[in-house]
Amino acid sequence: MKLEGALYPWRFRVVLALLAVMVGAIAWRIIDLQVVDHDFLKGQGDARSVRHVPIPAHRGLITDRNGEPLAVSTPVTTLWANGKELQAARDRWPALAAALGQEPKAFAQRLEQSAGREFMYLVRGLTPEQGEVVLDLKVPGVYAIEEFRRFYPAGEVTAHVVGFTDIDDRGREGVELAFDEWLAGVQGKRQVLKDRRGRLIKDVQVTQNAKAGKALALSIDLRLQYLAHRELRNALTEFGAKAGSLVILDVKTGEVLAMVNQPTYNPNNRRNLQPAMMRNRAMIDVFEPGSTVKPFSISAALQSGRWKPTDTVDVYPGTLQIGKYTIRDVSKNEGVLDLTGILIKSSNVGVSKIAFDIGAESIYSVMQQVGLGQDTGLGFPGERVGNLPNHRVWPKAETATLAYGYGLSVTAIQLAHAYSALANNGRSVPLTLTRADRSVAEGVQVIPESVARTVQGMLQQVVEAPGGVFRAKVPAYHVAGKSGTARKATVGSKGYTQNAYRSLFAGFAPISDPRIAMVVVIDEPSTGAYYGGLISAPVFGKVMAGTLRLMNIAPDNLLPPVEQATVATTTGQGVTR
Incomplete structure (x- = not known):
């Protein structure tokens, strides 16, 4: 193209060249992201939707010298809620409180105080059957976590030796504390997809299997x-x-x-436990x-x-x-x-x-x-x-x-x-x-x-x-x-x-x-x-x-x-x- 009457025709050519370079760079970047280095966009998408949910590890069994169980882990269900989502389902609160066995007024007051929180425990340590009853209500914002809870078959007879674990299944007394690393195991990971509200869309895969804790045989008969x-x-x-x-x-x-x-004391029921009993x-x-x-x-x-x-x-x-x-x-x-x-x-x-x-x-x-x-x-x-x-x-x-x-x-x-x-x-x-x-x-x-x-x-x-x-x-x-x-x-x-x-x-x-x-x-x-x-x-x-x-x-x-x-x-x- 011939530029007649232009004082500086080279300037126009420079601008066209720069525009061509920019278009080429953009085109190359598109090709690079979509074809060559497609992991970047995938990673960005996953960061906004893919989550890793921990898989609880089964704590190791404690037995006496003859194999009789002294401490076993049983599966339990923990219910948690998104306080923001629950605010949109106020009419379901009474039914939810009844299913959880809680007083409706106190339960509603608790939810009001947690209105701005995206995570709050509703109740921990329910049996799977009890948890299923609550989940069947399909109240928006109520979710479940699989956990394990320790049970002690011998109760008060071996309490001072075996000890007990806390609500997070960590050893707090006795052998449970002394051998905590041996018994605890390693948590696994499950990959899931969630939307922007944190709701589960798809359970993708298990990325790391939970490793159960090791069993421990005591000298106790x-x-x-x-x-x-x-x-x-x-x-x-x-x-x-x-x-x-x-x-x-x-x-x-x-x-x-x-x-x-x-x-x-009875390690399975520590509601009225006095410190002197734990000695x-x-x-x-x-x-x-x-x-x-x-x-x-x-x-x-x-x-x-x-x-x-x-x-x-x-x-x-x-x-x-x-x-x-x-x-x-x-x-x-x-x-x-x-x-x-x-x-x-x-x-x-x-x-x-x-x-x-x-x-x-x-x-x-x-x-x-x-x-x-x-x-x-x-x-x-x-x-x-x-x-x-x-x-x-x-x-x-x-x-x-x-x-x-x-x-x-x-x-x-x-x-x-x-x-x-x-x-x-x-x-x-x-x-x-x-x-x-x-x-x-x-x-x-x-x-x-x-x-x-x-x-x-x-x-x-x-x-x-x-x-x-x-x-x-x-x-x-x-x-x-x-x-x-x-x-x-x-x-x-x-x-x-x-x-x-x-x-x-x-x-x-x-x-x-x-x-x-x-x-x-x-x-x-x-x-x-x-x-x-x-x-x-x-x-x-x-x-x-x-x-x-x-x-x-x-x-x-x-x-x-x-x-x-x-x-x-x-x-x-x-x-x-």
Whole structure:
């Protein structure tokens, strides 16, 4: 084209060239987006309509050692609503409130307050059938989410061990918290299409499958757990006690076979739950163990080489003055006692004189080695370590109190662990709350085997000899143990609370080949009696008898009925502590 009369014809050509370049660029961009790089437009479209909805993961099953379920996950329906959409369906609110079982006026007020929100929970944890009834109303703005809720078949019997999860299915107490990562699993993802109002248009596909949590087999035997729970509850009722704990261990494998506490709670219904009911007292409550630690003081004496079982101590007149402090025996002991007699009579004077001879360091070393005042390694949430004092220079008063169980603090699980080492011929095995597929676990020799066997025989006499704790006896089995009675320290000040005691009994069986160790702690019995031999020993006897039978452990004391009756008559005249 020829431009006549134009002063600057090249300018027009430049403009045409620029327009052609722009048209070409636009055309190329259209081709690029539609043909070459079509993922961009697809991504932009998906960003406005494609959503990823989480798929809840099935939490892992918790079972006892025999496969009995202790915690299972059940599917539930959670209903939520878009507050803006619900405002357009006010006439449906009464029907929706009725289907949800809520008071219409309060429900309407709640929806008014959430009018500007695009997400609000209506109700969580409905059964699928209940959720379907509400969804069948087809109220605009009401939607459902699939979730899982934890259910505990054993209820209050295993509550303190298993624990519970919160409304979001996360572990909050007990094993549920300690093994939360193992049990939780991984959520999946589902791709869906939604319109601009958030309404579901199409369920496209599952982009990531949910990965269920792993199953967990505990060392707990549900049969023993029920047995211990029943007998401990009955004892608290009979003696008017405030609380109690009972622990059963397998001395060979270190497995915790049962752990119960009172008071307890129902993890399936926590509406009226009080914080005190949630305490796993066997692991959290610390106390002075009293006379139950005297066997370890005797073990230290034998281990020192300065004492033999036949050596005697003059305990007359049953008191010992140390400055302003007076040590007293509960029993009126006259004359001399050998080491076994000191344990049978539970002589504070006798064990104190032994402690003065061998030194507190020896006793401290044995108590530390068997696990008193030490971390058990179970990793249980909130577990207390207690306190085992260690002085650079041990005064006489502190030496004596350590020897007969005051001035230190332990938990029931620590005391049971210590007795399991004594029962296992002086070998301490690590504790475990999960099932151990082994018959014998590796351990550490913390007490010489000869010393441990000697003390086992002494503790057998504590139960079976005339004047012993006969209430702890188990028919057809030889058992060993030691009772204890400890005054309760005053909270917030020095000294002890008036007329407040803990009654204890710790022992193991059968003597021929010890397999089971057990500790019973009963807090503040109020019926008048409070000695461990009167309160805790009968519980030990009943639970130990059932445990040995259920674990199919062979009897080692099958005496003729007449002879057995004679023994019971003789020992029934003794004094217990």
